[in-house]
Amino acid sequence: MRREILLGLLFLSLAACRKNANEPEKTEETTTTEAAAESVHEAKEVTLDNGQLWTANPETTEGIKNMQKIISERQQETTGSDLKAALENEFQMIFEKCTMKGEAHNQLHNYLLPLKMKLNQLDGTNDEEVISEIDTYLKEYSNYFQ
Template sequence: MMIKQNILLLITVVTLLTACNSENKKEIDVKSIKIEGVRLDNTKLWQTNIETTQGIKKMQQIMHSFSDRKNVAAYATLKNELETEFTTIFQKCTMKGEAHNQLHNYLKPMMPIFEGLESGNLEICKANFKTMEKHLAGYANYFK
C-alpha cells in the first residue's frame, strides 16, 4: 500500500513540475508568426542594413531580460527602453525601395503596442508584452 502511495505521489509531483515548467518556458513558434501588411520579396527574405537587425536583436534582448512582470511601473520603463532602440533603427536606416517599405510595414504596428505597455493596467501591459514578444520574433520571417 505504501509503495502505491509513493508512486502516486511521485507521478503527481512530476506532472505538476512539468506543467509549471512548460507554463513558464513557452517557446514561440516563430515560423507561424505572420505580420499583417508585411510580405516577402517573392519567396525570399528582405535584406536589411546591419543596424536594423542589431536594433531588433537589442529589443529582443531587452524583452528577454525583463523580469518585473507584476509591476505596472516596470512596463513603462520597458517601453522607454524599447522605444530608444526603435528610434535608433529609424535614425540608422539606410534602406531603400521596397525593402524599406516592408520594414516600415513591420515597424509601424509596434507603436500601439508601446502605448499598451504603459497603460497603467497590469493585464493590458502583460497582453502587450506578449504581443511585442511575438512581433519581434516574427522579424526573422521577413528580414535578414
C-alpha cells in the same frame, strides 16, 4: 485624439527616416503630403520579396535583437513605463540608423508600424499581455528580413 497625435508623429519620423542629406529642405506642405502618403502605405501587411526574405541593414536587425533582449532580460519588478522607454529608445535608433531603400525599406515600415502601435499600448493596465504580444511580434521579424 492621443492616438492620432502619436500616429502623426510616427509618420513624420518615418518620413524623416527617408530624408537624404543631399535633398533640398522640404516645405511643410511637402512633408504633410508625404506623411499622408506614408499613412496610406503603412496600412499594408509585410510581404516577402518574391518569396525571399528582404535584406535589412545590420543596424535594423541589431535594434530588433536589442528589443528582444530587453524583453527577455527584464526583471519582474520592471515597470511597464521603464520597459516602454527602453523599447522606444531602440525603436527610435532603428529609424535614426535607417539606410534601407526601395521596396525593402517600405516593407520594413510595414513591419514597424504595428510594432509602434503595440509599444503605444504599454500603459500600466495591460502590460503583461502587451509585452507578450510585442515579444511574439519581434520574433516574426526573421520571417521577413535577413
